[in-house]
Structure formats: C-alpha cells, structure tokens
Amino acid sequence: MEPAQSEMSILPNGKSHDLAEEIFDDPEGATAESEEFLPTGGGKKPVRFTDFEGKTSFGMSVFNLGNAIMGSGILGLSFAMANTGILLFLFLLTAVALLSLYSVHLMLKSAGVVGIRAYEQLGQRAFGTPGKMAAGIAITLQNVGAMSSYLYIVKSEFPLVIQAFLKADDTSSEWYLNGNYLVVLVSVCIILPLALMKQIGYLGYTSGFSLSCMVFFLTAVIYKRFQIPCPFEDYTSNVTDVHTVSNISLVDHGHAYHNAHMDDDSHCGPRLFTINSQTAYTIPILAFAFVCHPEVLPIYTELRNPTQKRMQNVSNVSILIMYTMYFLAALFGYLTFYDKVESELLHTYSRIDPFDTLILCVRLAVLTAVTLTVPIVLFPVRRAIQQMVFPTSAFNWLRHVAIALIILTFINMLVIFAPNILGIFGIIGATSAPCLIFIFPAAFYIRIIPKDKEPMNSTPKIVAMAFAALGVLFMFMSLSFIIIDWTTGSSNAGGGH
Template sequence: MELRAAGRGVESLSRAHSKPSCLPAMDTTDVPLQAEMVELVPNGKHTAALTTSTVPSLAGDRFEENQTGVAEMEEFLPHGAEKKQTHFTDFEGKTSFGMSVFNLSNAIMGSGILGLAYAMANTGIILFLFLLTAVALLSSYSIHLLLKSSGIVGIRAYEQLGYRAFGTPGKLAAAIAITLQNIGAMSSYLYIVKSEVPLVIQTFLNLEEKTTDWYMNGNYLVILVSVTIILPLALMKQLGYLGYASGFSLSCMVFFLISVIYKKFQIPCPLPEQEGNITGILNATTVSTSDYQNGYTVLQDPEQDTCTPSFFTLNSQTAYTIPIMAFAFVCHPEVLPIYTELKDPSKKKMQCISNISIMVMYLMYFLAALFGYLTFYDRVESELLHTYNKVDPFDVLILCVRVAVLTAVTLTVPIVLFPVRRAIQQMLFQGKDFSWIRHIAIAVILLTFINLLVIFAPSILGIFGLIGATSAPCLIFIFPAIFYIRIMPKDKEPLRSTPKILAACFALLGVVFMIMSLSFIIIDWATGGGKSGGSH
C-alpha cells in the first residue's frame, strides 16, 4: 500500500511537471535552440540550474525572464546534469566593479584623443562641447539597448544577439563587423608603435639623424613589442585579468592630460621665434600656417591676433570632425564580454559601469582638447604631440608623454583583441569545450597577421579606415537598435511604441553617420588629401 501510494505521488508530480500550464507563456522569439541554451546561460551556471529542483532567486535584474528561461531549460535538457559541459564562456564572473570600469574605459580610449584639439579648432569650444556631449549620451543609450536586449534573452554575446534577432545572417554580420573594426583598430595602434618608438629612441639618444641600427628599425620594434608585451596579455583566459594593465594604461593618459594642462601655462602665445635647428614656426607665413592645418592652406594675416579662442566655428573641415567625434566612444564590442565576467552581474550594475567609463573619458577628452587648443589655437596640428615637437623636439616632458601614450596604446591592443577572438570562436567553434591550444593559436595568428599588415602593407590602414567607417556605425548605432526592435516581444512593446520608435530613429542616425564618413573618406581619396580620420 505504501509503495503504491508513493508510486501514485511520483506519477502525479510527474504529470504536474509536464503540464504546459505550469510554465509561463513566452514569445516564440525568446525560445533558444537546444544547443544554444547549454552555452549561453550567463556565467556558465546552466549545470547548477539543471541539477536543482528549485530555482534560486537572483538579485536585481540580471535578465528579465530568468525564471522562465531556467524552467524551460529543464524541459529542453532533462538530462543536462548527467554530463557537465565546459565552454569557453563557462566560468563564474569574478571581475570587480572597479576593474570593469578600467577595462571599459581603456576600450573607449584610443589614439583619437590626440586629434581632439584639432577638432575643437575646427568647431569652436561651444560646438565641440555640444557634439561631445551628444555623442556621449548616444553611446550610453546604445549600451542601454544592448544590455536590455541581452537581459530579455539571457545572452551576453554580441554575435548571439544577432543570431537571436536575425538568425545566422545576423550572427555573421555582427561577428564580421567586430572582427574588421577591431583588427583595424589594432593595426592603427601597432602602426603608431612602429612609427613613433624609433623617434622616441632617437630623441633619448640625442641623435640628429636616424641610424641603421636594428633598435631604430620600426619593423623590428613592433615585433618585439608584440611578442614581449601584447602577446602575454592577450593569452589571459579572462578579460577581467587585464584590469591592472588597463588601470596603468589610463594612468598614462592621465599623465598626458596633466602635461597638456601644464604646457598651456608654460608655452607663451604668440609662440616665440625659434633658432638653430628647431623649426621657426613663428615666421608666420602662409606656408607655416598651412602646416598647422594638416596640409590645407588657410590664408591668415601675420598681424592678426591668433591667441583668441573661437567659441563657434564653421569651415570646410567642420563637417569632417562630426563623424570622427561620433565614433569617439567606441567600446560596444567589449561591453558584453565585460558584462559576462562581472562579479554579481546585473543590467543596472553594467549600465553604471558604462556610464562611469563614458563620463571619465568625456572629461579627459574635453580637457585634453580644450587645453591643447588654448595652447596653440588655430596652429594646432591634427596630432597634438607633433605640435609640441615643433616648439621643442627635445622637450623631456613631451618625450615622457610620448612614451606614456605609446604605453597606453600598446596596452589597449589586448583589450581590443578579446572580442575578435570571441567572434572567431562564435563563428567557427561554437559549442566547443575551452581549449588552451585554440585560445593561444587564435591570438598568435591574429597578432602575426596584424604585424604583417603593419610591416609590409602600411597603406592598408586606408582600407581599414573605409571598413571602420562602415563597421563602427553598425556596432554603435544600427545593430543595437535593430536587435532591440527584433528581440523585444511585441506584447511588451508594440512596434509603434515610443522605445521602438526611438530605437528606429537611432538606427537611422547610424546610417546617416555611415554615409557621411564614407563620403568624406572617398572625397579624401579623390582629392589626395588626409582630412578625415578615425577616433581610434
């Protein structure tokens, strides 16, 4: 009798568990594929969820349908507890709040900070501040869309959001955009190392001319830096381990900022005439003025007061600064990997990390641009440090600043490499167990490929500029918006709801920026100029 009663109890429990009415209703777009579900549960907690009969309550808003997702996973994968599978994203988030801020800030910060003073000279202080503020707010909103889309389906991989929204084409589009954007960024960083390190060594050794020694050869030096510094950092298993390197990188840029502010009060205006082998930049002719305008002649009266700041400027180059500034806060490929590794993650916590990172870089960008501009005014070059070299090429402080900037740029490369490796894993090795051999091989192949590009095909940077003008608007504006529109269930937010209309307008803005960037780059190529550039 007792056995029969127990048997009936178990049978009734089994029937109750299998009833469809026991599970909350869920939009069909939110139901992941069986293979996806094992891999994409945040922080690799799927096995723990499958071995328990009750679902623990998660603090905050880690993702909006967590309870439903776990319950459905138990239905899809009833035997998931029998065999534990470990994937390359299968680990507990251990990165602290502060380290995450360092990593994301380092991802945002690029060599473009050196050109913002030139951008201010072509927009004026007020217009520059307006544009920078608008771009910072738009970037924060874009990250909000990414995190909200991620929260709906419990996915923290950019490529998988694309898969959930548009299937395989969406996944491939996101992965290709991330790969091309970040390879372009890494190529530009290593090209800076190749071109600048020999000059720094030459100045340290107080040499008048560049020698033929190996340590003055940029090709050897970029390989040396890649092997001894970048590769070991790129082999870290988790992005969070790079927090200390990111913190040091940011410290180098803070040193750059402090030096720019200090130089504003040290260098007189108008600039004094230089003698000896230092270029006489104050022989204020049309030619010298055009040098400060990056090769574009701007007629200027030598007697005119050049030490008056402009608050609002519109000239032929103003339009070129808009797309450059639009991409000043590119960090979106790194947002979801950092979110994945965050300790006790929640959407609110990650948004706070993003806002702090954007605010820190916003202040650094504005102060560097302002004091760089107020030092040289209309004479500032498109690369700020080159302008200081015109005044005194053997200035010890500026030499140290160059070393600091090179260090910061070098330490940014491993941060940018992580999303590329993850995109390649998503495209080629999805569902595979983590493998150190594969992890190392992808990093070595990527760095080798980028070094070969920088050494043998430096002109390829122009091609990457064109690619970046296409991929950056997609990653910042278009993809987050259209993924959000597709992933957000229509019963929660109809297609004509305010959030989705705003997202559609945001995607349209990205298309506008893409067209502007491509147009200016093509015009540059057609005219043989070099006006446009990228923030990274």
Template sequence: MMEFPAQTEMVNMCLSGKQAEALGTETPEPSFTGAENQELEEFLPHAPGKEKPRFTDFEGKTSFGMSVFNLSNAIMGSGILGLAYAMANTGILLFLFLLTGVALLSTYSIHLLLISSGIVGIRAYEQLGYKAFGTPGKLAAAIAITLQNIGAMSSYLYIVKSELPLVIQTFLNLNEKTSDWYMNGNYLVIMVSACVILPLALMKQLGYLGYASGFSLSCMLFFLCSVIYKKFQIPCPVPWSNMNYTMADNMTLLTAGLTYQNGQSHEAEIESTECSPKMFTINSQTAYTIPIMAFAFVCHPEVLPIYTELKDATKKKMQRVSNISIAVMYCMYFLAALFGYLTFHGHVESELLHTYSYVDPFDILILCVRVAVLTAVTLTVPIVLFPVRRAIHHMLFQNKEFSWVRHTLIAILLLTLINLLVIFAPNILGIFGIIGATSAPCLIFIFPAIFYIRIMPKDREPMKSTPKILAACFAGLGVLFMIMSLSFIIIDWTTGSSKSSGSH
C-alpha cells in the same frame, strides 16, 4: 580606445550550464572541447593543488566602482589623441555640441543593449546578433567588432611609428631626424611587432590583461595632465623650434593677409590671429570630427561582459555604471581636446602628441609621456589581437581542434596586414576616419537598435510603439551618419586636402 572584446567571447565559452542558468543566460554555441580548451588557459603559473582560476570565478563579484573603472578603461583609447585636431576643425562650441551628442547617443545605445540582453538572457554582443537574426546577425556583429579592433590596433601601431623615432632622437640628443634606419618609423614598427607584440600574441591567453588595462588608463591620465600643464607653459604664438615648421607658419600668415612694413611685423595682429580660439568653424577636415568621436566612444562589446561580472547586477545598476563611465570619459576627452587646441590652435596635428616635437624636441615631460603611451599601446595590441583571432577561428575553423600552426599563422597574418596599413597610411587621421565611419556606427547606432526591434516581443511593444519608433530612427541616424561621413572623407581624399601628420 582601449577595447578588450576578448571578455565577450571568454564569458560565453567559460559558462557552464549551471552557471549560465544562474545568470539567466543560455549556454552559448559553439562549445569548446578537447584541445581547444587550451586556448582558455592562462600562461601565468598557479599554485599546485589549487583549482586554476577562470574568468567566471569573479563573475557577479565585481564592485560598482571597479565596474566603472573597467568600462572607463574600455572606452579610453587612442581616440583621445585626435580630439584636439577635431576641435581645431569645428570650433569649441560646435565640438562641445557634437561630443555631447555622441556621448548621449552612446548612452542610449547601451540602454537598448541592456534591455535586449535582459529579454533573451544573453550577455554577449555576438550572441544577441545570433538571437535576433541567426548566423548572419552573429557574423555581422563579429565582423564589425573585428574591423573595430583592427582599426584600434592600426592606430596603436601608428603611434609607435610616429612617436618612437622622436623618443630615439631625444635619447641620442639629435637636433633633427637622420636618414639612419633606426630613425625610420616603418622599420621600427616592424621591429616592435616582430620582437615584442608577436611573442605576446602567441600566448594561449593573455594573463596580464588586467595589469595592461590599468596601466593604459594611467598613461592616458598622465597624458591629459601633461596637456593641461603644457598649455600654461607654452606661450602663444607658439615658439616653433623647427625651422621648416616656422617657414610654413609664416607662409600661412602671409596668405592670410598679414603684411609687413619696414621689416617689422604687426605683432599684435599676428598674435590676435594666432591666439584667438574659434567658437565655430567648418572646413574640409570637419568631416573627420564625428568619426573620431565615434571611434573614441566605442565600448559596446565590453558592456555585456562587465554586466555579467557586476555584483548584484540589475539593468538599472549597469546603466548607472555606463552613465558614470561615459560622463568621466566625456570630461577627459573635452579637457584633452580643449587644452590641446588652446596650446596650438590651428596648427594642431591629427595626432596631438606629435605636435609637441616642433616646440621642444628635448622636453623631458613630453618624453616621459611618449614613453608611457608607447608602452601602453604596445602592450594593448596583443590584447586586442586575441579576440580578432578567435573571431576568425569561429568564422573559418569552427569545428577544428586547436593547432599551434594555425594559431601562429593567424597572428602573423593579422600583424602583417596591420603593419601594411600603418606603413602605407598617410596619417592616423585616415584610420580614425574610416573605422569611425564604418564599424563604429554599426556597433553604437545600427546593431543595438535593430537587435532591440527584433528581440523585443511585439505583444509587449508593437512596431508602432514609441520605443521601437525611436530605435528605428536611431538606426536610421547611424546609417545616415555612415553614408555622410564616408562621402565627405572620400571627397577629402580625392581633392587631396587632407593634412598629413608629421609632414611639417
């Protein structure tokens, strides 16, 4: 998902007293003065004699349609690449049921956030935590958002590690990967991080944010259209071009009980086994399904800043924006998962785009999709890194003046940590699973519910009132989901049954 929590902090820090009063918000703390304000300046030049544009210049002027686009863009992200794998391990009907449930629960949690923000007049996730539980609440929200963003950046860089060697292989017209360094994904992800992402991450403010956001959403739409098109172009059984994959595929068929007689296979039996979609299935990989879905639907830190920018903003109008955005993403997610699964059935990998390389490594359409997705995720990493660095600054260096040395070191340390995670992670499934089972349930289920229970005055809604009981059950569901998902994932790791993306 392409999350951009930078807006959350920027809204709060840029609001002046009068603007905050007009919005019905409190002036946030801490305020930035002196050299720290340099971080809020854009790197794009502005015309002499004109006031520098600020984030709040457009506050309250964003149309309903553009707000839907912004929130849809905040929801959409790398999670869409893992949904076909989730469907392969649940079946179509169970997947549809779970996806619908997560989408509806996300809508309800946004409803709780909007009510809470309306009561206290605060439109920032961390500040709601501060209002509800003081500094511990603010730190908990900031840590959850930070972990979510680190997971998002790791998933983006894992896509670079996985897909960039295939792009180079196609351009060089190589029939198979070589041992040369420029075909090693670990080396390539380090080079991209050092040469492209780090210079962009060192900007004081990412002025290309809007352009990169729109481009990223366009790339994912292109990806979806390509997945649908390839479903009707690739026959079933899939004609694997990679011999190792074909041998593994044949072994799977043999162990499934398919027999060969007189050198001739039962082609009809093979086809019915390979090409029959499953409606319902459960296996060791099913544990990753809900975490992948939760990871794909996290957009809650961006809801309140978008609410602030909405023209003629009301709680009802913002709820409509959220409902439409989630509905649009729900349809895109289901279509991407369905057509990806119907193309490869049980052989789809945890990163769908990688699976196409085993059919035709030189497919021009898939090459274009890869280049587009790689460009989008590379440009998005510094955008997501920006609020993580600011959160670290708030937690550890709150009263310090702006320092280029500290600004640079934090970016380098974050990128180093993320690169290590990407290099040593066996597949992208682990990233989706862990982040989707930890920070995602906190941001979607637990925090909105407990903030609502704490902030809503008892004289308006007693603790035994139906809305608060529902919110408490909602928070309990999040805790239960977190415990169960983590337990199943740890069991899967210890038994060594997890499939490695790209291992065929």
C-alpha cells in the same frame, strides 16, 4: 525565430518558462544564459561563455571598458575643437556620449530579455545565422583595423622617441631604431602574454596603468598651456643645429618673442562657435570617440554579481570619465595653440621643441597606453571567431592561444609590409563602426524585445529605429569624406578611434 517567441523556452520537463522572468528571479542569469547556446555540462550547473563565474570587480570592469574607449583619437580632439569652436565641440561631445550610453542600454536590455551576453549571439537570436555572422564580421574588421592603427603608431612613433632620448643621428641604422623590429618586439614581449590570459577581467590592472598614462598626458597638456606663449614660433626652422633647441626656454623667451610679433597674435583667442571647411570632417571623429561596444558584453559576462543595472553603471562611469578627459585634453590643447593646432596634438608640441623631455615622456606614455589597449581589443575578435567557427565547442587552451597568435601575426604583417593598409581600414571603420554602435544594437533590440511588451509603434522602438537611421547617416557621411579625401589627395578626415 519570431521576436515574440524569443522570450519563451521549453525546459527539459516540458514546461514553458519565461526567460525574462527567470533573469529577474536569478540575477546571475545562469539558467537563461545556457538556453540554446551553451552546453549544460551533463545536468550540472550551466557554464558561462568563459566556463567560470564572473569575478571581475566593478572598478576593474570600469578600467577595462574605459581602456577600450580610450584610443589614439584623443590626440586629434584639439584639432576638432579648433574647427568647431568650444561650445559646438562640447555640444557634439555630449551628444555622442549620450548616444553611446543609449546604445549600451539597448544592448543590455536585449541581452537581459534573452539571457545572452555575446554580441554575435544577440545577432543570431534576432536574425539567425546571418545576424550572427554580420555581427562577428563587423567586430573582427573593426577591431583588427583598430589594432593595426595602434601598432602602426608604435612602428612610426617609438623609433622617434628612442632617437630623441638618445640624441641619435637621423641616419643611424641601429636595430632599435627600426620600427619593424620594434613593433614585433612589443607584440611578442607585451601584447601576446596579455592576450593569452583566459579572462579579460585580468587585464583590469594593465588597463588601469594605461589610463594612468593618459592621465599623465592630460596633466602635461594642462601644464603646457601655461608654459607656451602665444603666438609661438616654430623654433626648429630657425636653428642651424636642431639639437640646440633643447636649450631654448619658451618661458624665458616668450615675452621677447611676443613683443617682436605683436602683429601676429590675431589667432591667440578662443572661438566659441566655428564653421569652416574642416568642421564636417570632425563630426565622424567625435561620433566614434566612444567606440567600445564589442567589449561591453564580454566585460558584462565576467562582471561580479552581473545585473543589467550594474553593467549599465559600469558603462556610465567609464563614459563619464572618458568624456571628462576628452573635453579637458581638447580644451587645453586648443587653448595652447588655438587655430595653429595640428591634427595630431603631440606633433604641434614637437614643432616648438622636439627635445622637450616632458613631451618625450608624454609620447612614451601614449605609446604605452596604445600598446596596452591592443589586448583588450583582441579579446572580442577572438570571441567572434570562436562564435562563428566553433560555436558549440568548450574552452580549449590550444585554440585560445592559436587564435591569438594568428591574429597578432596577421596584424604585424599588415603593419610591416602594407603600411598604407590604414586607408582601407578607414573605409572598414566607416562601415563597421556605425553598425556596431548604432545599427546593430537598434535592430537587435527591435527584433528581440517581444511585440506584446513593446509594439512596433511604441515610443522605445520608434526611437530605436531613429537611432538606426542615424547610424546609416553617419556611415554615408564618413564614407563620403573618405572618398572626397582620396579623390582630392588631401588628408582632412582624421582618424577616429
């Protein structure tokens, strides 16, 4: 289908109708949304993708999109700042946030022209079946990789948190200290019930709680900035009984320690601009800090009184909140440890005091936030599978539940039996993420927006082409760093989202 034809449809009465005009006349976009892709229900009012009218409030939609953006990558942003400097980090973070907003704008404008609110069907409208399959496969791979990384965090970190709280011995073989059991327990008791909900909008409550956990994390990072002296000592290497570390007060001993190590505080100062061997590795991490694009259109579908402007405002508020949290977490984490910060911020705190109750609570809060993000990420995968395999079928509870069970079972098996699979998903993420964020939105926009409204040589389409080219650049950059890491045996390129 040529892009110029995508704005027109033939109604049952044989008249030609402009879909773009219809959407502006009908903010709900119900009639347009049913064209070619949705059943009309035998002459009744056309149904939406989820067979219900959007009822999710603006605030709940912000929570859901914010939770989709927020990932474990926030733990590595202080390390990124240490290798870029405060000003360069702020510039890069701002640029990425603006690029993400522009990407969402392209998606929403394309969806508004053709009345479609599913990523895969935008692909079909732009490039036919290959476009739909490419979008569906990219969403599936990207989100399965994200869910696997989240559950791998649960598997590796949850036993350590329980062990620290219980002061259990390292050699303890209790079942509740086995990460494999814990990841299955969390999947069955928490993730699966949430993933079985019919609408993603209902997850707004758990998303709000998840974001509250990350606010707690941010508060603790800011608080610790004023509690930990610089230079700090790795106390765990200087005590015979590691359990006695919990009795050490960094505040009490900080002054004496500082006096004893005055010649070792050369690193205790912020750098505004830094270029080193690690700097290039941080750029892909920041580039994917706002990955949420597979979730944008499902959230748009369920938004109450959905309009392009309203959904754009949801995206603006979500990205602004995450931008603020990202910068504050990176800044205060960096100002605590400076160039001694590790690629995983919480590990740096544990080096000082592995039994610090506040940091243990923070680790538990981060685990909770990561766990509650999994159902949000699972919804687009299920939708992508349904669009690829059952594109014309009405909603069915059995299929809805079965797909969720299969996805979670598959991910649990990966996490339990193939822990090194994260390296493979690093490659997948380096290819699928640029496609979902940069290349696909730009390509769909160029194909879907009619040429008579925006010619190929128009400024918006030239900018969109440059945006797609930027995505290709990020893809090759990320793949290059991963390959360099594999060939050199290092692990410099940290994970992103």
